[in-house]
Amino acid sequence: MKRKKIIKIIGIVAICFHFTNCVNDNDFEIPASLGNEENTKLTNLLDSIQAGIYQLKTIKEVKELYISGNEPLKVASKIVVKGYVVSSDQKGNYFREFYMQDAPENPTAGLKISLNLSNNYNKFNFGREVYIFLKDLYIGETNSGDGIITIGGKINPTDALEIQSVSTNQLEKHVFRSENTLEIIPKLVSLAGLNASDIGTFVKVENVVFPENLQGKAFVDPTEDFDTQRKIQTCQTLGFADLLVETSSFASFANKTLPSGGGTIKAVVSNDFGGDFLVLVLNSDEDISMDGERCTTLSESDFLTILLEEDFENESGEISVTDWLNYREEGTQSWRSYSDTYSQSKAARVGSRNSGNASTITWLITKGVNLDTTNEEFLSFETSNSFANGSNLEVLISTNWDGTKTNVTAATWDISPANIVSDGENFKNWVHSTYINLSDYSGTVFIAFKYTGTGNINFDGTYELDNIKINAR
Missing domain, CATH: 2.40.50 (OB fold (Dihydrolipoamide Acetyltransferase, E2P))
Incomplete structure (x- = not known):
């Protein structure tokens, strides 16, 4: 731990x-x-x-x-x-x-x-x-x-x-x-797509705003002695993606008011002090350009066609949803049904804690979803954890998997820019993935939730997964 x-x-x-x-x-x-x-x-x-x-x-x-x-x-x-x-x-x-x-x-x-x-x-x-x-x-x-x-x-x-x-x-x-x-060209990224591999790189995010409840507040909370994290959001077609901007109380711009408009931010990707979640760290407040109009977004009520929906309420033991695949690539641990005491509902769960396995790689793959009957599609789900401890959960998308166990690893899988629960999140909380745009894909797609852990106590955590949905119009 x-x-x-x-x-x-x-x-x-x-x-x-x-x-x-x-x-x-x-x-x-x-x-x-x-x-x-x-x-x-x-x-x-x-x-x-x-x-x-x-x-x-x-x-x-x-x-x-x-x-x-x-x-x-x-x-x-x-x-x-x-x-x-x-x-x-x-x-x-x-x-x-x-x-x-x-x-x-x-x-x-x-x-x-x-x-x-x-x-x-x-x-x-x-x-x-x-x-x-x-x-x-x-x-x-x-x-x-x-x-x-x-x-x-x-x-x-x-x-x-x-x-x-x-x-x-x-x-x-x-x-x-x-x-x-040399001139440093910031890498254009989405907030939802950032992950640990981006730590230490200089990035740029467009269409960002500080939430309305931060209007009039400074970069640093005057009650804080060290660092302050302020939420920043980027508009998507459906919903928001968000991350935290971390500022030292010793920064020369600590007491400046956060911009109220919309625009861009350039910053270095890092982690908070405890390593629990990603943050953006500014070199200067001049790397924020947010004098434009605030962006707007749509809601689920604008996307009423449901192409996929699974809440695992009918599952028990190993997950066995019709036309889905619960596949162990390495190790003995499968995705299993889990009754969450706090949410009073069932979910899917996987972890390598106390498994005795040197390596655990386990996939939960949805049935194929046809995207050719709609114009815009968005994937969403929720995750929670019980001491994630450096283990990893990825969300992957494939258009060329043939549906067989033997070809899971041979297929092409794109990493989805999803927001997945961090190690430091309270185990009672469920974290929304944000809405992942699938509109660039066509034909039949498969969504995979791939867990990786080891026998090392620092990498043997547990993840829970629930409320998987694809909204479309």
């Missing part, structure tokens, strides 16, 4: 307060070029990569070396990772850290660097190309279990599952910036 810790950061906050209040935004200028010594170090590093002495790995490959919640990994081999800086502490919304992604446009992975350097935007400015020599540094988390894989300089002496900043002395030997500062 993910550990919940008492926050012990009063001293850090005091330091943060000092730095964010004593340094004006214009006190420093971004260096236009590198010094000779820095140029030489980077040249030697690149020569070593070219000669095969060092190995250049992608951010994705580096992140795969570590599993969230485990002991930090001290890198023993001579590997290097390259990235482009996508965060900035100039406005005080970051503290002694920066994020970098693997490409200036259409990134596939991002990584957090924890470093003992305030106002680091003066050296590691937005768009700067950076190389990190990882030997003897650590891959881990600064807050164990938060899901933000980070490069650090040493083990936390008070918690062996956490890492601390790369020191000033280590920076000179391990972190090298090139002369290149």
Whole structure:
């Protein structure tokens, strides 16, 4: 089970307060070029990569070396990772850290660097190309279990599952910036489609609004000492998708009023402190452009044709809905009927807890649904959990599965941009998926709910599923 810790950061906050209040935004200028010594170090590093002495790995490959919640990994081999800086502490919304992604446009992975350097935007400015020599540094988390894989300089002496900043002395030997500062093109995404793989990348979301009940409020709640999360929404044809914008109380724009119109937001994807849910973190309030009209959306009453509906009320034991498939790819655990005490209804449930299986992969696949008889279709469902604990639930869509067990994994399955319950959600709560637009598909489609877990206690949680529906018109 993910550990919940008492926050012990009063001293850090005091330091943060000092730095964010004593340094004006214009006190420093971004260096236009590198010094000779820095140029030489980077040249030697690149020569070593070219000669095969060092190995250049992608951010994705580096992140795969570590599993969230485990002991930090001290890198023993001579590997290097390259990235482009996508965060900035100039406005005080970051503290002694920066994020970098693997490409200036259409990134596939991002990584957090924890470093003992305030106002680091003066050296590691937005768009700067950076190389990190990882030997003897650590891959881990600064807050164990938060899901933000980070490069650090040493083990936390008070918690062996956490890492601390790369020191000033280590920076000179391990972190090298090139002369290149590239334009970062934010990746256009939907709020519902964001997931853990997007952490550390710079994204853009269109047609967003802050809910009406936040009108007149500031980015940061004046009663909060640290961070405030404010809900942001994007309009869909049917319903809203939403996420949280997280702002530090030390950000220079903390007391500014949230915009009341509609428009776009550009931000870095991250997790909240406990790693329970995704958040968007701004570099500056200037990355919000919401002076336009607020978008509007339709409701279920506008989509009265029901193509698929299942609430599992007639199920018991293993789920066995007519023309559906309950398929175990790996392990012994199937989707089973579950009576929820709090909602007073039945649901489908799957989990690998206490299964003894090294790997659990279980699919629940709907019957085929013909989309050619309607013009617009939207999928929705609800999920809950009992300590999801790093296990994973995906919603997939296929148009070429032939309906047989043997070809489940051979078919093409698209990942659906659905909102699925997070690890930190109260186990009593049911979370709506948002409405997933199926209108780009034609013919017969199958919807799959794919669960993945392991024998590791940090990855053996349980998910519940209910009220699956496809509305159309």
